[in-house]
Amino acid sequence: MIPFYLLLIFLILWHYKDKVLPAIQNFISGTTTRFKYPFWAYLLLPVFGLFLELVGGIPIALVNLIKQLIK
Template sequence: MKKEKIIDFGILALRWYLIFYMISYGWSKLTLSQFGVHDSSILEKPIKDIDSFYVAWHLYGRSTFFNISTGILEIIGGILIIFNRTLIIGTLLVLSILVQILIIDIAFTTGVLGLALPIRIGGMILSNLLILYYYKEKIIIMWQNLTKGITTKFKYKWWIYLILPIIGFLMDFVIVILTLPIKMLLNWFGN
């Protein structure tokens, strides 16, 4: 077997490693089985006496929206990695998800579970980066296409660019006003 074919097969194996875990983690979130604290004696303690792992997992478990939305994103990422046409989009999506999971694991799981989860997620991130590196020519072309020729449609005077930060800040108030009817409707239906 040629060296290139062995490397290509290795990349294919890494893809399926990520696919397996992303769909598996996503499914456990969709079925609401990943998070939560099942030992009630832990939750009966004062919060200052509870390890941050149990606090975080309890809070993540209480949010169905968090579980469903992150589960769907993980499954979509895994599915996108299956197909050659969507591989790069899938690996970029999965990379962003894995980096966030790594941050959460370092912040909350090491006290109870040690470094097991951060090491596993780190391995998944490394696998993801190896896949992206293997397809670096395609990524360079994609990056060039995404960034080439990006400009405003019209030319503006120099002083406009000086006031844009203020206008950007004031846009928050405009968005609040524009979305006020939606908020009122949601409050009305919520009551």
């Protein structure tokens, strides 16, 4: 499902490229935000995304495990 979501994000960004490009240019040119986060915090975002993707499968796995134990 992650490649599908990435494709959808790419299509949305492509559709709104006239609005997205100035925002990216501001980001690259050194505009700062009000909050400063360490670099490692940004590296954790994909890890948390993968974790959230996997957490959705836990209820299904538990139901299948219970069904196997009942048989």
